[in-house]
Amino acid sequence: MPRILSPGRNVWCERPVQSAGLLIDGSDYYRAFYDAALRARRYILLSGWQFDSDACLLRGEEAEGAPGPVTLLKFLDSLCERTPELQIYILAWDFHVVFAIEREWLQKIVFEWTTNERLRFRFDSSHVDKGCHHQKFAVIDGELSFLGGLDLCNDRWDTRRHLEKNPLRLSRGEPHKPFHDVQAYLQGREVSGSLAELFTARWSAACGEPIELPEPGGATFGDDYAPESAVRLASRRVALSRTDPRGAPTGVExxxxxxxxxxxxxxxxxxxxxxxxxxxxxxxxxxxxxxxxxxxxxxxxxxxxxxxxxxxxxxxxxxxxxxxxxxxxxxxxxxxxxxxxxxxxxxxxxxxxxxxxxxxxxxxxxxxxxxxxxxxxxxxxxxxxxxxxxxxxxxxxxxxxxxxxxxxxxxxxxxxxxxxxxxxxxxxxxxxxxxxxxxxxxxxxxxxxxHPSPDEKQRAVLAVVDPQALPFDPNAIEDDEEDDRSIFTHGLGALWRRLVSDRDDRK
Structure with missing residues (x-):
C-alpha cells in the first residue's frame, strides 16, 4: 500500500507527538484553549485570519465557574498580569478593505494599547498580491499546539448538537448561525518547535523585528495530555503541510x-x-x-x-x-x-x-x-x-x-x-x-x-460563463491586465444578473 505522505513533495515536516486528536466545534476548542492557556508560563503564540477582542471563550455554566475573564482579550491580559514572565504574541491577517464592515475597528489600539506591555498584537500584510494569511494555529510554551479551521473570534462558537436556537450561541448579544468546524491538538516539543519557527518567521516578515522565545522548561502538560471531549488519535507522528508562495519559514518559494x-x-x-x-x-x-x-x-x-x-x-x-x-x-x-x-x-x-x-x-x-x-x-x-x-x-x-x-x-x-x-x-x-x-x-x-446545486439559474449562467476564468479565486499569481480581459470575455454581466436575481428571490 503506497504511502500518501511524501516529505519534500506534500509535507513540510514530520514530527513526533506525545498525544494528538481532534476538537470538534467551537465549544470544545475554545474550552481547550482556555484551559491550556491558563497553564502557560513562558509564551503563547496566536496566528489567525481574524481575532475579536470580545470573543467569548466560555459560556453558560462553564463561564460561571471560570477562574478568570472569559472574553479573549481580557483573558489574555489577565494571564500576563498573573504570570510576570509570560509573553503573548498575536499575528492577524491585515485584512482587505472589503472585510472592513465585518471586522472589529481599531484593533491594534484595542489589543495592544489597552493591555499589558507583554501582550503584542501585529497585522501581517506580508502575503502576495491578491492573497491573504489564513493559517490558524496556537503554540503554548513550546509544548502544546492547536491548528485547524477555527479562529478565536465572534460567530464561531457552537456545540456538536447544532441546535437551531441556542441561547448561548451569541456574539455581541446577537444570535448567530449554527456553525461547524474542526481543530487539531498536538502535544510535543518537536512539532510545537516547528510551529513556533513558522510563527517567528511570519512575525519577522510582517514587523521587521525578530522574536526571541525562551527555551522550553519543565513539562507544562504532563505525559499524555487530552482536552475534555477530545477525539483522540492513536498516533505518535504528525505531518505538517503548507500553502505559501513565499515559503515561510524555509524560504522555498x-x-x-x-x-x-x-x-x-x-x-x-x-x-x-x-x-x-x-x-x-x-x-x-x-x-x-x-x-x-x-x-x-x-x-x-x-x-x-x-x-x-x-x-x-x-x-x-x-x-x-x-x-x-x-x-x-x-x-x-x-x-x-x-x-x-x-x-x-x-x-x-x-x-x-x-x-x-x-x-x-x-x-x-x-x-x-x-x-x-x-x-x-x-x-x-x-x-x-x-x-x-x-x-x-x-x-x-x-x-x-x-x-x-x-x-x-x-x-x-x-x-x-x-x-x-x-x-x-x-x-x-x-x-x-x-x-x-x-x-x-x-x-x-x-x-x-x-446538496441541490447546481440549480436551474446556475446552469443557465454556466452555459455562458467559465467560473474558473473569473479572477476572484485565482490558482496562481496572475497579471492584472489578463484578469480584466478574462472577466469580460467570459461574461461578468451574466454573473452579475444571476447574483442580483438570487438576492431578489431571497427578499
Missing part, C-alpha cells in the same frame, strides 16, 4: 504542499473518501477526484462530501459560488455509470416544530479522510486560492494498516462526524455508505440533506 497532498490522497484512495469543506472550487482537486471516479478496477469507491448549502454573502457568491456549482455538476457526471458512489450533502440544525429549518448549519471545517488510514485537517479549503496564493497550514496522520490503533481512531472520528451531521448519537454503516446516506437524506431521517 512556491510552496504548494497542501494541494499536492489533496491530489495524492485522492489518487491513492482504494475504498473511501470523506471530505468536509467550506468551499469546493479547486480546479486541481476536482480534476483529481474526477480522474479517480473514472478509473476502473478495484472495489467500488464510496465518496462523501459535506459542504455548505449555498454561499451566504455576495462576496462568497462572486468568489466561489458559481465555480462550486460547476464542480458539483462535473463530479456527479463523472460518477454516473462509473461503479463508484458519490454523495454530496449539506446539513441542517436540530429543529423543533414542523417543516425545514430556515437555514442550514454553516460548514467551516476542512477535513479529508481516506480509507480510514489517512486523516488531514487544517485551514485550507478546496479552493484555487487555498491551493496557490493564500497561506495555509494542515496536519496529517497516516497509518499503513486501517485495522491498527490509529486506523480505528480515524474510523471513529469519521463515523462521529457523520453521526453529528445526521443528528444521531451513534452510526453503524454497511458497505454501501452513500446509498444509505442518500436514503436517509431523501427521507429527511436526520439532519443530512442532498
Amino acid at each position: 512556491g510552496c504548494r504542499e497542501v494541494c499536492e497532498l489533496y491530489v495524492d490522497a485522492i489518487a491513492l484512495a482504494e475504498r473511501s473518501i470523506y471530505i468536509e469543506t467550506q468551499y469546493f472550487s479547486s480546479r486541481e482537486v476536482s480534476e483529481a477526484l474526477i480522474r479517480r471516479l473514472q478509473r476502473g478496477g478495484g472495489a467500488p469507491l464510496q465518496v462523501v462530501i459535506v459542504l455548505n448549502m449555498r454561499a451566504e454573502t455576495l462576496k462568497e457568491e462572486v468568489a466561489v459560488g458559481l465555480a462550486q456549482a460547476k464542480v458539483i455538476d462535473d463530479l456527479r457526471r463523472a460518477a454516473e455509470g462509473s461503479g463508484h458512489a458519490l454523495g454530496i450533502y449539506y446539513t441542517v440544525p436540530a429543529h423543533e416544530g414542523e417543516g425545514e429549518p430556515p437555514r442550514a448549519t454553516y460548514i467551516h471545517s476542512k477535513v479529508m479522510i481516506v480509507d480510514d488510514r489517512f486523516l488531514n485537517v487544517g485551514s485550507a479549503n478546496l479552493t484555487n486560492r487555498s491551493c496557490a496564493i493564500d497561506t495555509e497550514l494542515n496536519a496529517s496522520f497516516e497509518t499503513e494498516d486501517p485495522g491498527d490503533g490509529l486506523g480505528r481512531s480515524i474510523c471513529a472520528a469519521r463515523l462521529g462526524l457523520m453521526a453529528e451531521h445526521l443528528g444521531v448519537d451513534d452510526l453503524r454503516c454497511g458497505g454501501d455508505l452513500v446509498a444509505e446516506l442518500d436514503d436517509r437524506a431523501g427521507r429527511r431521517d436526520g439532519r443530512l440533506r442532498i
